[in-house]
Amino acid sequence: MSRNNWHLYEVFIRSKNGLAHKHAGSVHAQDAETAILSARDLYTRRGEASSLWIIKSSDIIASDPGEAGELYDPSDDKIYRHSTFYTVPDGVKNM
Amino acid sequence: MPALEKYIGAKHTRNPHTIYMLRLADNALILGQRLSEMCGHGPEMELDMAMTNMSLDLIGQAKLLFEHILTLEDLAPNADVLALTRPLERYSNCLLVAQPNVDFAHIMLRQFLFSSMQKRQYEALLNSNDSTLAAIAEKSLKEIAYHIRFAKGWVLRLGDGTKESRDRMADALSCLWRFTGEMFTCDARVADAVEAGTSSDFTKTYSDWKLEVKTILSEAGGLTPHENTRMIMGGHFGQHDDNLGHILSDMQFMQLSYPGLEW
Amino acid sequence: MYSTDLRTDQEKKSADPQVLDDAKLWDTFQSRIDNGDVIEAKDDMPEKYRQTLIRQISQHAHSEIVGQLPEGNWVTRAPTLKRKLILLAKIQDEAGHGLYLYSAAETLGRSRDDMVADLLSGKAKYSTIFNYPTPTWADIGTIGWLVDGAAVTNQIPLCRCSYGPYARAMVRVCKEESFHQRQGYEIVTVLAQGTLAQKALAQDSLNRFWWPSLMMFGPSDSASTHSSQNMKWKIKRHSNDELRQRFVDATVPQAEFLGLSIPDADMRWNEERGSYDHGEINWDEFWAVIKDGGICGKDRIRARRAAAKDGQWVRAAAHAYAQKQETKERVA
Numbered sequence A: 001m002s003r004n005n006w007h008l009y010e011v012f013i014r015s016k017n018g019l020a021h022k023h024a025g026s027v028h029a030q031d032a033e034t035a036i037l038s039a040r041d042l043y044t045r046r047g048e049a050s051s052l053w054i055i056k057s058s059d060i061i062a063s064d065p066g067e068a069g070e071l072y073d074p075s076d077d078k079i080y081r082h083s084t085f086y087t088v089p090d091g092v093k094n095m
Numbered sequence B: 001m002p003a004l005e006k007y008i009g010a011k012h013t014r015n016p017h018t019i020y021m022l023r024l025a026d027n028a029l030i031l032g033q034r035l036s037e038m039c040g041h042g043p044e045m046e047l048d049m050a051m052t053n054m055s056l057d058l059i060g061q062a063k064l065l066f067e068h069i070l071t072l073e074d075l076a077p078n079a080d081v082l083a084l085t086r087p088l089e090r091y092s093n094c095l096l097v098a099q100p101n102v103d104f105a106h107i108m109l110r111q112f113l114f115s116s117m118q119k120r121q122y123e124a125l126l127n128s129n130d131s132t133l134a135a136i137a138e139k140s141l142k143e144i145a146y147h148i149r150f151a152k153g154w155v156l157r158l159g160d161g162t163k164e165s166r167d168r169m170a171d172a173l174s175c176l177w178r179f180t181g182e183m184f185t186c187d188a189r190v191a192d193a194v195e196a197g198t199s200s201d202f203t204k205t206y207s208d209w210k211l212e213v214k215t216i217l218s219e220a221g222g223l224t225p226h227e228n229t230r231m232i233m234g235g236h237f238g239q240h241d242d243n244l245g246h247i248l249s250d251m252q253f254m255q256l257s258y259p260g261l262e263w
Numbered sequence C: 001m002y003s004t005d006l007r008t009d010q011e012k013k014s015a016d017p018q019v020l021d022d023a024k025l026w027d028t029f030q031s032r033i034d035n036g037d038v039i040e041a042k043d044d045m046p047e048k049y050r051q052t053l054i055r056q057i058s059q060h061a062h063s064e065i066v067g068q069l070p071e072g073n074w075v076t077r078a079p080t081l082k083r084k085l086i087l088l089a090k091i092q093d094e095a096g097h098g099l100y101l102y103s104a105a106e107t108l109g110r111s112r113d114d115m116v117a118d119l120l121s122g123k124a125k126y127s128t129i130f131n132y133p134t135p136t137w138a139d140i141g142t143i144g145w146l147v148d149g150a151a152v153t154n155q156i157p158l159c160r161c162s163y164g165p166y167a168r169a170m171v172r173v174c175k176e177e178s179f180h181q182r183q184g185y186e187i188v189t190v191l192a193q194g195t196l197a198q199k200a201l202a203q204d205s206l207n208r209f210w211w212p213s214l215m216m217f218g219p220s221d222s223a224s225t226h227s228s229q230n231m232k233w234k235i236k237r238h239s240n241d242e243l244r245q246r247f248v249d250a251t252v253p254q255a256e257f258l259g260l261s262i263p264d265a266d267m268r269w270n271e272e273r274g275s276y277d278h279g280e281i282n283w284d285e286f287w288a289v290i291k292d293g294g295i296c297g298k299d300r301i302r303a304r305r306a307a308a309k310d311g312q313w314v315r316a317a318a319h320a321y322a323q324k325q326e327t328k329e330r331v332a
Helices: A032-043 A067-074 B002-005 B016-036 B043-070 B081-086 B104-123 B130-157 B162-184 B188-196 B203-218 B242-251 B252-257 C010-014 C023-034 C047-066 C068-072 C081-106 C114-123 C137-159 C164-192 C197-217 C227-232 C240-258 C283-292 C297-330
Strands: A007-014 A023-031 A051-056 C268-270 C275-276
Touching: A007 C283, A023 A032, A023 A067, A023 B043, A023 C023, A023 C081, A023 C164, A023 C197, A032 A051, A032 B043, A032 B130, A032 B252, A067 C283, B002 C081, B016 B043, B016 B104, B016 B188, B016 B242, B016 C227, B043 B081, B043 B104, B043 B130, B043 C081, B043 C297, B081 B242, B081 C081, B104 B130, B104 B203, B130 B162, B130 B203, B130 C297, B162 C297, B242 B252, B252 C164, C047 C114, C068 C081, C068 C297, C081 C114, C081 C137, C081 C164, C137 C164, C137 C240, C197 C240, C197 C283, C240 C275, C268 C283, C268 C297, C275 C283
Parallel strands: none
Antiparallel strands: A007 A023, A007 A051, C268 C275
């Protein structure tokens, strides 16, 4: 999409070990090394990261929002998958 | 003239430990100042941010050093007076760091040549008998490692990129290589600092440094510094070229226009 | 300011696409918005919604990038090392915020290059505040205090904008900007409590920046045509006048605390409204600066063009190098 041939990369940050990487935004870069360095300069200026992932935006495979109905709605009525569906007698604790 | 009477600039020092730390601080300050000129003007927004980051690191290093100096010796009422009010001939930075931001090739090569020297210079401080100085060096070395990684990457990209970028790198090399000898000269102030236990003698690593740098340069589109380049020196002893005066006229503007005030 | 369309009527007419969205899409889209749904990049949306957001987000991004320049004017001359570091970090944040915003706008299908090209050609607008000069150090304080204060007032509601990528970018921006206004106020405080000369610098700067800061919120509601649809789409949450009033009410006591006077003879507390009444804003000046760039517009664009030109050969080199590396890897 860019006329100057710089690729768009998506940036994921792990703020500290034990947590998952979370999408932070994107950067333009020529290659993986510049993408990592730019992501570091752009998204971790306040010590937000213990680890960075970058991936070319064009390599992300996304579900189609138009198919959201068929993909996700069928799980909406399967309330028995949630613990709140069940009643536990009053005297029973720690379940 | 009451304002002038009240105003006291930075005092001289004869302590070799302090003199050496002033050199380190001035190098970081002047290069940080040079890089800060690019803030808002970088050739790409991402590169603008990267240069500002390096500027922040370097001015931060300088600030720590100036503040530390003042804990040992009463040269000025505060770090700003020490950093920002001395006359030109009392700045002891090497000539390389004051070289202008001709283009991104010059900026990256200047950074690579300086940071790869600074790494050796600061490693030699890790066993200093001044433990605060050693701690400052340890903290700074992490920043320096990043500066080298960034600048080296761009030296390679520009040297081995297009014909135009290679020409620009070649020009940068012919301009800047002349100032590298000064950084590794074991002059009287280095010798005094070694004797005082401030630092070990990092200038002994000059040939290792040359080998390392030349390897990268040759990877960068076969760049080679001219074998018989005449090295130019002077900055370390206050003999500067045309650049520093202009840098100071900006940097000292407020301190000299309004002496002795708080900001 | 960021939610205000800064184009002239003529520019709006020639630029607005002949939108052919079908009415059904507008209805389903509106009911999603009314339900409090957040719109994401690949969702169906009216073309008009997309275009409005691209214009608004890119104008916001341009304002961040151009906004580096008036403060950049003082980086090399900052009076102390501490102030120099703070100023560098702040300007760098603005570059970062520009980048977050360009990214958010790109999700709508327009490339950053195209948006930047519009800025450089003068087609795209940015906030007029950045076309005012910063001749004294006090201006750096005033910009932080007033300009960033106005920006935050504007940006906090945008964190709840209906378009997800924009709202998320604004959350990040607002979090990072929290120190910007404070550092500005701190600079002005030191001046106001300093020597007579320093206090005069602070007052002079306030005199110059007060009215342009009020203009940042955009024309009065009665004159702003685009507002109602943007409110309906929850791109905009509050009217220009409402946000401006919020800013005035917060700022006047801050000036009083410092012993500085707001350059508005009509400024007074209105007991009944529980707010300050302020004097008439000179909208002729506002539109004049949009049209001719004011004092600094030409310099700002020249600086950005120079940076873009410097970037061309750097990008070309990086591209050539990356291709060589790929070829090497393939061979190996």
